[in-house]
Amino acid sequence: MNWKDWAGYYAVASYDTNHDQEYFAYRHAAGLMDATPLFKYEVKGPDSLNLLSRIMAKDIGKLRLGRVTYCCWCDDDGKILDDGTVARLGMDHFRVTAAEPFLHWFLQNARTLNVTIEDITAKFGILALQGPLSREILVHAAGGEVATLRFFRLIETRIDGRNVTITRTGYTGDLGYEIWCGNSDAIAVYDALIESGKNYQIMPAGLAALDVARIEAGFIMNGVDYFSANHCLIDSQKSTPYELGLGWSVNLERDCFIGQKALQAEKETGSSWQFVGLEYDWEAFEEIFARFDLPPQTHSGAWRTAVPVYGRSGKQVGQATSGAWSPTLKKNLALASLRNDDYSKGDALFIEVTAEYERKRCPVRVSDPMFFNPERKRGK
Amino acid sequence: MKTASKPNSSTYDAIVIGGGHNGLVCAAYLAKAGKKVLAVEKRPVLGGAAVSEETVPGFTFSTFSYVVSLFRPQIIRQLDLVKHGLQIIPMETTYNPIPGDAGLVRWADGGRTRNEIARFSKKDASLYSEFGLSMGRLSRFTKNVIDTPAPEPASLNPKELFKLLKMGKLFKDFDADMRYLNVKLMTMSAVDFLEEWFESEPLLPSMAGSGIIGTFLGIRSPGTAYVLLHHYMGEIDGAFRAWGFSKGGTGQISLACARAAVSFGAEIITDAAVERVKIRNGRAVGVVLENGGEINARTVISGLDPNRTFLKLVGEDELPASFVGQIKRYKNRGSSGKVNLALSRVPNFEDGRPGLQHLKGDITIAPSIDYVERAYDEAKYGEFSRRPFLNIVIPSLSDPSVAPPGKHVLSAFVQYAPYNIREGAGKWPEKREAFGDAVIDTIEEYAPDIRDCIIDKQVLSPWDIEKMTGLTEGNIFQGELSLEQLAFLRPVAEWSRYRSPINGLWMCASGTHPGGGVMGAPGELAAKTMLKEGGV
Numbered sequence: 037m038n039w040k041d042w043a044g045y046y047a048v049a050s051y052d053t054n055h056d057q058e059y060f061a062y063r064h065a066a067g068l069m070d071a072t073p074l075f076k077y078e079v080k081g082p083d084s085l086n087l088l089s090r091i092m093a094k095d096i097g098k099l100r101l102g103r104v105t106y107c108c109w110c111d112d113d114g115k116i117l118d119d120g121t122v123a124r125l126g127m128d129h130f131r132v133t134a135a136e137p138f139l140h141w142f143l144q145n146a147r148t149l150n151v152t153i154e155d156i157t158a159k160f161g162i163l164a165l166q167g168p169l170s171r172e173i174l175v176h177a178a179g180g181e182v183a184t185l186r187f188f189r190l191i192e193t194r195i196d197g198r199n200v201t202i203t204r205t206g207y208t209g210d211l212g213y214e215i216w217c218g219n220s221d222a223i224a225v226y227d228a229l230i231e232s233g234k235n236y237q238i239m240p241a242g243l244a245a246l247d248v249a250r251i252e253a254g255f256i257m258n259g260v261d262y263f264s265a266n267h268c269l270i271d272s273q274k275s276t277p278y279e280l281g282l283g284w285s286v287n288l289e290r291d292c293f294i295g296q297k298a299l300q301a302e303k304e305t306g307s308s309w310q311f312v313g314l315e316y317d318w319e320a321f322e323e324i325f326a327r328f329d330l331p332p333q334t335h336s337g338a339w340r341t342a343v344p345v346y347g348r349s350g351k352q353v354g355q356a357t358s359g360a361w362s363p364t365l366k367k368n369l370a371l372a373s374l375r376n377d378d379y380s381k382g383d384a385l386f387i388e389v390t391a392e393y394e395r396k397r398c399p400v401r402v403s404d405p406m407f408f409n410p411e412r413k414r415g416k
Numbered sequence: 417m418k419t420a421s422k423p424n425s426s427t428y429d430a431i432v433i434g435g436g437h438n439g440l441v442c443a444a445y446l447a448k449a450g451k452k453v454l455a456v457e458k459r460p461v462l463g464g465a466a467v468s469e470e471t472v473p474g475f476t477f478s479t480f481s482y483v484v485s486l487f488r489p490q491i492i493r494q495l496d497l498v499k500h501g502l503q504i505i506p507m508e509t510t511y512n513p514i515p516g517d518a519g520l521v522r523w524a525d526g527g528r529t530r531n532e533i534a535r536f537s538k539k540d541a542s543l544y545s546e547f548g549l550s551m552g553r554l555s556r557f558t559k560n561v562i563d564t565p566a567p568e569p570a571s572l573n574p575k576e577l578f579k580l581l582k583m584g585k586l587f588k589d590f591d592a593d594m595r596y597l598n599v600k601l602m603t604m605s606a607v608d609f610l611e612e613w614f615e616s617e618p619l620l621p622s623m624a625g626s627g628i629i630g631t632f633l634g635i636r637s638p639g640t641a642y643v644l645l646h647h648y649m650g651e652i653d654g655a656f657r658a659w660g661f662s663k664g665g666t667g668q669i670s671l672a673c674a675r676a677a678v679s680f681g682a683e684i685i686t687d688a689a690v691e692r693v694k695i696r697n698g699r700a701v702g703v704v705l706e707n708g709g710e711i712n713a714r715t716v717i718s719g720l721d722p723n724r725t726f727l728k729l730v731g732e733d734e735l736p737a738s739f740v741g742q743i744k745r746y747k748n749r750g751s752s753g754k755v756n757l758a759l760s761r762v763p764n765f766e767d768g769r770p771g772l773q774h775l776k777g778d779i780t781i782a783p784s785i786d787y788v789e790r791a792y793d794e795a796k797y798g799e800f801s802r803r804p805f806l807n808i809v810i811p812s813l814s815d816p817s818v819a820p821p822g823k824h825v826l827s828a829f830v831q832y833a834p835y836n837i838r839e840g841a842g843k844w845p846e847k848r849e850a851f852g853d854a855v856i857d858t859i860e861e862y863a864p865d866i867r868d869c870i871i872d873k874q875v876l877s878p879w880d881i882e883k884m885t886g887l888t889e890g891n892i893f894q895g896e897l898s899l900e901q902l903a904f905l906r907p908v909a910e911w912s913r914y915r916s917p918i919n920g921l922w923m924c925a926s927g928t929h930p931g932g933g934v935m936g937a938p939g940e941l942a943a944k945t946m947l948k949e950g951g952v
């Protein structure tokens with residue numbers, strides 16, 4: 037078993053010596069992952085909606101009861117701080133997930149408002165059940181209601197007699213659910229899910245497999261593909277939602293929210309960066325290694341040590357921040373940020389590849405970062 | 417996939433006979449190049465020996481071929497097969513059970529595998545990874561061989577000579593050790609070859625077992641070492657790696673090829689058996705169907721084995737006598753059978769290990785060298801083996817889509833089951849039940865509860881394989897992969913480049929270079945050769 041640190045907790049990277057089987061469980065059966073270390077906040081009170089609408093770049097005012105939304109939040113300069121989800125459990129009751137601690141930020145912005153904000157990170161467990169058979173397993177564990185739960189909706193129900201909130205969300209880009217339960221119920225719920233999944237080849241799965249899946253799905257990761265403006269030493273390390281391909285989640289035309297002015301200006305004048313997917317030219321990749329008389333060597337699993345991306349002239353046009361060989365798509369993939377001044381659509385690009393300690397350049401094709409997007413993800 | 421049984425037009429640029437995966441790959445490449453192509457399959461389903469069928473309601477059997485590794489990655493890319501549904505799930509283990517005891521499991525993890533082997537031999541354990549490395553180096557050489565048409569040594573064409581030289585050079589670049597290794601592989605028996613490395617059972621016999629698959633030879637017969645190499649040539653995910661399952665059964669690979677072909681404009685008909693190739697003035701001009709229909713084409717391409725193509729569909733009268741003689745000598749000796757089981761649960765191999773991880777890969781029954789050799793002895797005298805060599809997989813553990821929840825599919829590849837049994841091949845239907853029982857009895861020695869798990873079964877003798885797929889004598893590779901019928905000798909000397917003595921008639925399947933297995937290479941190379949040489 038491989039462990040890694042996740043927000044101060046020991047989290048499983050892979051249950052086996054390698055993560056392959058877990059990855060294939062995510063894509064062909066179901067994987068069950070403990071996502072508890074995610075930061076979780078409960079926002080309650082008459083001004084909850086007000087607060088969240090002011091913080092989030094997305095118009096939370098439009099979020100209806102029983103729904104979940106993906107969103108990001110920025111500082112005053114429109115630079116991204118984090119991304120996560122907001123779920124609306126009641127008219128004045130929300131839950132927010134975040135990759136980093138933001139209690140201070142929520143409190144600071146709530147000063148004049150009638151809300152309570154609680155850090156419930158340690159109070160709730162989150163179990164992510166992801167994969168094409170996750171629906172069958174959950175129906176078995178929680179009853180028929182789950183069968184009709186639509187993409188980005190939530191229900192409150194019971195598993196093994198314990199109260200749970202189930203959201204149809206996840207980080208694999210596949211059919212999947214996240215199950216919130218009281219911390220002390222988590223082990224029982226976990227066991228019940230494993231038991232229900234027995235006939236469906238469920239596997240406990242870890243973060244290493246998840247990392248490959250999220251790259252296939254084109255999901256960005258805080259601390260890897262971008263850095264929270266809070267942690268950046270210099271401005272150039274910061275990003276905006278538009279630069280990260282999250283423009284679709286920004287609602288500008290509404291009451292004021294943090295970063296609105298800057299984002300409005302950026303929308304008008306254009307962004308400096310764009311977020312793209314890259315597909316390696318496999319023949320060329322093979323050739324790089326063949327020169328050393330070696331078979332092509334891809335990383336086992338996802339990588340996250342950024343490498344430069346070059347244009348045809350040899351000038352660096354950006355960086356690839358993470359990538360993986362996709363066992364499903366049979367392609368070598370990367371997620372990258374490209375500088376709009378130096379790059380325009382259709383340009384030939386090259387990514388740095390290290391072969392036998394030598395740095396080489398491999399041609400890549402620019403694509404939509406959402407490399408993998410099966411029907412079943414959103415489908416009924 | 418929906419297919420019609422009648423073609424839309426009466427004339428095509430090319431007709432591919434047979435909807436096996438190679439025929440479909442060939443059709444796809446030709447259609448992609450803008451040719452008007454029709455593929456004609458006799459069965460209602462596509463795929464030939466690479467087919468998935470719901471033989472028992474709710475259970476999808478990979479009726480024949482059950483694991484993949486050789487399928488060429490460039491075909492996946494060039495035909496966009498992932499988009500058309502191809503999905504491969506790698507197998508991470510190889511398991512050799514021992515009755516009532518902990519067997520040997522080889523895992524994806526090298527250290528863990530070493531610890532397992534050490535229980536049987538510390539020496540073998542320490543050599544195991546070195547062996548893999550050597551075979552890996554060799555298979556990089558053979559990869560060049562399987563991804564290019566065979567060079568023609570008899571030709572004086574400088575290009576051909578250059579190709580040979582290039583291969584010679586690749587070979588020369590090996591250090592002396594590797595060259596010796598290669599020569600040994602070409603000439604030795606699987607057991608002799610492996611005994612230079614390993615000493616312990618069940619490691620050695622189960623590894624040697626890969627050397628006999630699809631041949632009518634024993635593990636001590638010279639030449640079987642080469643077939644071993646095929647098992648190290650597997651490439652999944654662009655890396656040299658183990659074997660895998662095709663999601664939804666092996667037939668999904670064929671269907672992905674078919675969908676690709678259709679996406680490029682090819683037409684495919686099923687339930688349409690070709691009775692003969694229409695030949696006018698020594699030139700193939702189309703096909704005649706068993707139902708009487710005739711379809712014309714400038715080029716006819718056979719995806720059937722050489723025997724059936726030339727002796728049945730063309731006819732001896734149309735061919736040079738020397739060629740007919742060579743085709744008749746081409747060895748198709750069928751030696752394998754298949755048992756597919758629908759199971760109510762996973763049988764208990766009583767290994768003492770927790771969980772089912774060790775059953776997710778292939779399970780080889782080859783406990784000792786003598787065991788496998790004895791199995792061959794029976795076959796030599798026209799009997800099926802009472803205790804056969806078995807290669808078993810339970811794909812539903814990795815791909816739950818092939819069985820109802822909680823239920824499973826077990827596939828057992830069986831050797832030996834000679835096509836020509838003593839009573840005559842036609843008597844197989846009477847022996848089928850006993851053959852199936854011998855297989856289940858064998859499994860029962862390792863998994864005593866197997867009979868309680870069986871919901872239904874399908875037993876396939878080589879005679880059945882021939883009946884269903886047209887593979888002569890049920891030979892799984894459209895002709896044995898023995899040295900005298902490989903590369904520029906496949907199927908016969910001077911006709912290794914997909915052409916035939918009949919103008920306008922080409923070959924594109926496993927009976928041509930580089931041979932059998934679900935690899936698509938013959939179909940790809942045939943199409944590329946035809947396009948390059950103006951064959952279509």
Ligand SMILES: Cc1cc2nc3c(=O)[nH]c(=O)nc-3n(C[C@H](O)[C@H](O)[C@H](O)COP(=O)(O)OP(=O)(O)OC[C@H]3O[C@@H](n4cnc5c(N)ncnc54)[C@H](O)[C@@H]3O)c2cc1C
Pocket residue numbers: 433434435436437438439456457458459462463464465466479480481482483484485486688689690691719720721752753754829881884885886887890891892893894924925926927931932933934935
């Ligand atoms: C039992 C068994 C197990 C095997 N296991 C494996 C394995 O695990 N891994 C692996 O890599 N390989 C395996 N193989 C080998 C592999 O399946 C074959 O080499 C490969 O599928 C052959 O493909 P092909 O396209 O060359 O020919 P075929 O699959 O033989 O295709 C020929 C096609 O022509 C059709 N046909 C025949 N006659 C006519 C006619 N008159 N008119 C029209 N159509 C006709 C047939 O129905 C068939 O569809 C196995 C084979 C068998 C039989």
